Amino acid sequence: MDRDGYVWWYVDALSADGRQGLTIIAFIGSVFSPYYAWDPTRDPFNHCAVNVVLYGERANRFCMTERGRAALDREADHIRIGPSGIDWDGTTLTIRLDEVTAPIPNQVRGTVRLKPPGFTPGPHSLDADGRHRWWPMAPSSPVEVALSEPGINWRGTAYFDTNHGDTALEAAFTDWTWCRADLQDGAAILYDVHRRDGTAQALTLCFASDGTPREITPPRRAALPPTRFWRMPRHTRSDDGQAEILRTFEDTPFYARSHLAATLRGESVRPVHESLSLTRFSNPLVRLMLPFRMPRRV
Numbered sequence: 006m007d008r009d010g011y012v013w014w015y016v017d018a019l020s021a022d023g024r025q026g027l028t029i030i031a032f033i034g035s036v037f038s039p040y041y042a043w044d045p046t047r048d049p050f051n052h053c054a055v056n057v058v059l060y061g062e063r064a065n066r067f068c069m070t071e072r073g074r075a076a077l078d079r080e081a082d083h084i085r086i087g088p089s090g091i092d093w094d095g096t097t098l099t100i101r102l103d104e105v106t107a108p109i110p111n112q113v114r115g116t117v118r119l120k121p122p123g124f125t126p127g128p129h130s131l132d133a134d135g136r137h138r139w140w141p142m143a144p145s146s147p148v149e150v151a152l153s154e155p156g157i158n159w160r161g162t163a164y165f166d167t168n169h170g171d172t173a174l175e176a177a178f179t180d181w182t183w184c185r186a187d188l189q190d191g192a193a194i195l196y197d198v199h200r201r202d203g204t205a206q207a208l209t210l211c212f213a214s215d216g217t218p219r220e221i222t223p224p225r226r227a228a229l230p231p232t233r234f235w236r237m238p239r240h241t242r243s244d245d246g247q248a249e250i251l252r253t254f255e256d257t258p259f260y261a262r263s264h265l266a267a268t269l270r271g272e273s274v275r276p277v278h279e280s281l282s283l284t285r286f287s288n289p290l291v292r293l294m295l296p297f298r299m300p301r302r303v
């Protein structure tokens with residue numbers, strides 16, 4: 006991987022009762038890191054991070070400690086970044102977490118285990134030149150969450166993807182919305198990007214549980230309200246052009262993550278949705294705010 010590049014592995018999970026959730030993102034070349042943006046050498050390996058966010062009734066925690074190249078250990082079957090890591094043994098993806106929240110320190114410690122029933126074909130190119138590649142490898146897997154800190158255990162389903170890029174995201178895109186939803190068998194994913202060159206791409210994908218692609222008719226645009234505090238614009242697509250916010254998981258100056266209720270492929274679904282503005286992220290004032298929740302430890 007060269008200057009300006011990145012890889013991230015993204016997992017989000019919801020409990021079967023829909024009351025608890027989490028997101029875990031492991032980064033080499035942390036794409037929203039101000040330290041990476043300010044680093045004249047633009048060395049992705051020197052900007053690694055594990056971002057863990059818990060959304061529960063009791064515990065809401067956000068960790069994102071950035072670390073240097075000495076904290077990274079990567080082989081074909083594992084990646085370790087500081088005290089946390091991801092291991093693949095051929096059937097189970099085991100994520101071991103040992104992270105601390107910021108600015109007020111609280112621990113997040115334990116394991117998250119995914120058993121993907123199969124893998125989708127991929128990757129998909131997000132830009133016109135193939136410099137940003139996204140592969141939703143396992144869009145719906147059984148997951149077991151066991152965290153001794155803050156003391157939560159649940160089962161549910163998880164989405165797992167991986168993203169590789171050769172340039173900064175803000176060099177290629179102005180904004181995007183993405184969502185993924187469990188179906189009775191498998192999952193549907195929508196990924197709508199606006200590129201800096203003025204073109205757009207709207208992906209509509211559907212997979213059976215074992216990863217086999219399925220037909221899906223591209224749904225209609227559905228309006229959503231902006232987030233309450235940072236007024237992040239949100240919109241999505243659904244069968245009937247209707248969608249509703251059940252909960253806003255993240256409301257930040259450039260990024261919103263939400264839990265929706267909508268209809269996709271004829272089923273009523275509960276998508277996990279994100280709205281990203283790279284125009285907002287590129288604002289120097291926004292970048293100055295991020296270290297409050299994204300400390301760097303070397």
Ligand SMILES: CC(C)=CCC/C(C)=C/C=C/C(C)=C/C=C/C(C)=C/C=C/C=C(C)/C=C/C=C(C)/C=C/C=C(\C)CCCC(C)(C)O
Binds near residue numbers: 036258298299
């Ligand atoms: C007291 C002192 C010192 C000073 C007093 C002075 C003063 C007044 C200070 C005021 C400070 C203020 C206002 C600070 C505000 C700070 C704020 C708002 C920080 C917000 C941080 C947000 C973060 C970190 C978001 C990370 C998102 C992330 C990581 C999202 C990742 C998503 C991905 C990778 C896309 C996945 C795509 C696919 C699903 C396809 O894979």
